[in-house]
Amino acid sequence: MLAAAVSALGLAPLYGAAQELIQPIKPPAQINIGMVELGKKLYFDPRLSKSGFISCNSCHNLSMGGTDNIPTSIGDKWQQGPINAPTVLNSSLNLAQFWDGRAADLKAQAGGPIANPGEMGFTHTLAIGVLESIPAYVREFKQVFGKDKVDIDQVTLAIAEFEKTLVTPNSRFDQWLLGKSDALSPQELAGYKLFKESGCVACHNGPAVGGASFQKMGVVEPYKSTGGAEGRSAVTGKDVDRFMFKVPTLRNVEMTYPYFHDGAVNTLPEAVDVMGRLQLGKKFTADENAKVVAFLKTLTGDQPNFALPILPPSSDKTPRPTPFSK
Amino acid sequence: MLAAAVSALGLAPLYGAAQELIQPIKPPAQINIGMVELGKKLYFDPRLSKSGFISCNSCHNLSMGGTDNIPTSIGDKWQQGPINAPTVLNSSLNLAQFWDGRAADLKAQAGGPIANPGEMGFTHTLAIGVLESIPAYVREFKQVFGKDKVDIDQVTLAIAEFEKTLVTPNSRFDQWLLGKSDALSPQELAGYKLFKESGCVACHNGPAVGGASFQKMGVVEPYKSTGGAEGRSAVTGKDVDRFMFKVPTLRNVEMTYPYFHDGAVNTLPEAVDVMGRLQLGKKFTADENAKVVAFLKTLTGDQPNFALPILPPSSDKTPRPTPFSK
Structure with a gap:
């Protein structure tokens, strides 16, 4: 029982993708x-x-x-x-x-x-x-x-x-999950181990490494924001949902700065530090922080690859845009 | 001499591309x-x-x-x-x-x-x-x-x-210039004939069907604009250059609305009407206008065709944009 619980939290040693709480991104299926x-x-x-x-x-x-x-x-x-x-x-x-x-x-x-x-x-x-x-x-x-x-x-x-269609398969982390054991460096693997052992994976899991639940922003310490967003309570009307936000995906997180719902944090080291302290009560050392960041950068997958679309021109009857009118 | 002058103004009957004042767009050469x-x-x-x-x-x-x-x-x-x-x-x-x-x-x-x-x-x-x-x-x-x-x-x-690299070869008009005699409909060909015989081609010529000279906006009648632009005089400081503007290309003109340097005109029929009256002292009939517009729409060439570029992400040291600060 304990072993199962530990494994579910991702605290177990690396046994391979079958045991992981993060799954590879699949190419889109059933597309029209x-x-x-x-x-x-x-x-x-x-x-x-x-x-x-x-x-x-x-x-x-x-x-x-x-x-x-x-x-x-x-x-x-x-x-x-x-x-x-x-x-x-x-x-x-x-x-x-x-x-x-x-x-x-x-x-x-x-x-x-x-x-x-x-x-x-x-x-x-x-x-x-x-x-x-x-x-x-x-x-x-x-x-x-x-x-x-x-x-x-x-x-x-x-x-x-x-x-x-805008999924990003084939990140180095997914290559590793799928069996390419040298796809990650020892530092990146150590970062992934920390990511699991510290509890990050409890919320950031599944194929999107997030996006699967709402969680409170500011569990151990409150999150101080100048933005006024209060999260899910705006939808449910319930006080208990104040500051509950959808857990963001960490896929391509190297590209999706600045971070958090208010975009207040510019860099991954800072974001990892804030998350550790506020959500987990954990102060990552500089070395640990660097390892987690190195892991996060392995989550960048193949970016969308398509020709810039050419738009059909307006006709003589098309109502015109009004950028400067009220 | 007269024949040569007439031919130079594009007033001669259609003899084929060699005699035309508009040349096909060539693909870019010598590109790094x-x-x-x-x-x-x-x-x-x-x-x-x-x-x-x-x-x-x-x-x-x-x-x-x-x-x-x-x-x-x-x-x-x-x-x-x-x-x-x-x-x-x-x-x-x-x-x-x-x-x-x-x-x-x-x-x-x-x-x-x-x-x-x-x-x-x-x-x-x-x-x-x-x-x-x-x-x-x-x-x-x-x-x-x-x-x-x-x-x-x-x-x-x-x-x-x-x-x-952003040239647009292979328009139907260029196909016609290059010998595909059925690339244009009789109406489009009639529009091209009008375009030449009315004098449009005196300024709108060359491979870009424009872009080769500065000309006064408002030759026969003044052009009334709420915009303050006075054209080339801002560069030369000469009063004689007031309201002299670069002749715009007519390539892809179906897509480049609204028209004129102040963007005051939304449609090709209106633009052709204004140009005829102000530049040439000619009032095109509805039928003539439609023919010239039909010709102009044959100038739409192959649009740029490339994959949307993926930009390298900023680093932790990158200065951040300041959209809302002074």
């Missing part, structure tokens, strides 16, 4: 490729914003780990967002979307920023009006969905289908 | 591919801006005809730019860069927006500091330029080398 190609265009299309300037890719930039690498995002008219943009990479593996989990899945998430006045600043109705004015889009929606009308369900389904 | 790959990353890297949010591709978006498709661009802190962003596509064919030609070539142009307070809002020194803090960039610069130090000359050379 026509829907993916349409969703890819929509993901890059700033005409889904009021300004004509902000697309999904603006804040979840696929050149930069699926994030914007700034503490909180820039929205319509340069509004400052309330929270750090989570990476879109491997987001299909999350138990829910947004830091507070208020969207059940990628499709439910995709409609949010378009209509958020502080983000893309548009409305679903106006976005559909734009798409329906563009003949090449109308044809592509009809080809994919078999209907004469474009609607927001199709838009968010297509974006979500594209996002399902 | 290592420099192109580096320049491609820099072109997409928003860390060359103060905010970490604006890259070359933000306003010269290669998904959208190398433009931002808004009248005047959005700069740092959502500042409204003074002029329409010209397309980067085929810009290597321009006699000079910017609407007023103030940059002699692509390299000279590339440094401008980075340090323009109303655009990317950064400085060359700060941009170099960011790049030098990123080990993968330092290695790539050394590989390409063979030097230990990164400098702004290397940055702008690499961006310019990438931009040289």
